[in-house]
Amino acid sequence: MRIAFYGSSLLSSYWNGAATYYRGLISELHRLGYRTTFYEPDAFDRQKHRDILPPDWAEVYVYDATETALREVIAEAAQADVVVKASGVGVFDDALLQGVMAAARPEAIRIFWDVDAPATLAELAAAPHHPLRRALPGLDLVLTYGGGPPVVEAYEGFGARRCVPVYNALDPATHHPVPPDARFAADLSFLGNRLPDREARVEEFFLRAAALLPDRSFLIGGNGWDDKPMPANIRRLGHVYTRDHNAFNTSALAVLNIARDSMASTGFSPATRVFEAAGAGACLITDAWVGLEMFLAEGEEVLVARDGADVAALLAALTPERARAIGEAARRRILAEHTYARRGAQVDALLREEAERRREGVAA
Template structure:
């Protein structure tokens, strides 16, 4: 499949502030553009992201279309969708339900919904709420439903939302942007954590980051991320960078002896939910500590390419491993990620799934093993 016209309506690609969508899209759009596809990305120009915009030109030569409201671009958007070989709408897309209805009514060749927040979607449905980004009648109208989360989440998308063809499109890294670089003193630390503040991650952050920081006063700990409250329990050996833009991620990770991955509670409960940050750190040659969730060993091998930690004692033990062991873990993780978990690898997967999802093609199999 080459030279397809792909139209995407998403949350944001222009601002990496406080969201996990933008960096992922940038890598995938670059990979798709390199493979000859033409991309138009529609993004609602909301102030929150406008005030922290760190990208104006899409990687891969695509077109970024910022709009104030759906009514103002309805004619243009309908024309773009009608001309599209592939049309995609994502979770948390502003006006997502209305956009989805436009997409489903269009002449687009392959109609796709991509849920980058599947556990949140399914949790909302379980409480009786219907997320605003979902069509009112579910997902049955789409030729393909992609999920950032695999495992049983795929079955639930079928059972709860009527999705006919479902498949995982997991997180990835763009090694063009994320690779080892010289350490920088203002990021140098023994253990780092990069992530937006989230209350449901705080118990694990307390146990796996703050408690080790108190236990090892001679070590340096660093948090990078937005939305941390003023009463966060800082310690004298714990440092903070309010926002680390994607361009600085390689320096952040490359300056860390270890970095910690903590998974949002809803994602961990479903499993098969690798964060893009997991692969970014590995691509930068930084050894990883992580909480455990089902399916993690599908992506990296515990003990060989990543170290799983449940307690503060586990973290302290890992930080005291010999440099040779630490370097071995980092090297093996990087080697695997550069083969299996890059934006280019996911672009190839997406192409294969789209080919399968062509109208009248065989159904896509819902399998957590598809990469």
């Protein structure tokens, strides 16, 4: 099948946390025989901060963030067997959704793929005439990279025919153990962009923990933190390219995951960072959220904190030996149950099932 995939960016993770997810899934679908063209706008300086060259497992079409270019890429949807509009493209999102679904051939499978479902659902609840809300009944599938039963129920309540979570996962060829790198040495490291719906949680779980442990070293990577007041024992890195994520994860005693507000409250929403850290064999400390046990076991494969004081206490008691044991256990669990090979097989099965449903409908 030919897939036309409209998303934020495949080539750059700059202000684009979904990049790892897109790469893992699309490369795996390529191995299963799918041909994907990924359409991404030249916006937000992402093309100036590319992590990868155009890969051999997908064609990438970078278009100008103009209405003329938008019309051109919308027309391309007519060539595909599967048309995917992802959330959070960032440029002409509503027009892109309406355009590509209208341009798709009648027999094409139409999918909305949500990489921030809790936030999207909050928008839909507040806007009865939201373009996505109007489009849902005409789509074949809504796929999400998290959210579990609450998200499925909410989407189907808004009129989606079928909603299926396709969770983040690990590509072991990309994220794996490497030797520590002095550039990223720390007792606790956190990697994440500064976002309005996560900043308060970063203040609590990371900044407060650093203030409680002034003799320990902390490291923060990601965009937007330059002017944020922080304790003196926190070092700032700015944007960390994906090529350095393995070293970032293996060079600290522990790595911290902090969910965004909506994802923490909804649950069942492990970030890409969870799988990257586990794949590298890092000891992960995460904030608490419902559904974590589906991915990692508390106390054995991950350490769980309810607030900044918990983070500080966990870090103060953590020995290199225990950190190594937790990281190794997490890596074993993720490799066994949560790889993109498994996620790709899941999506392949969904697409085959949907194609068969359409064939039966035509025959009837």
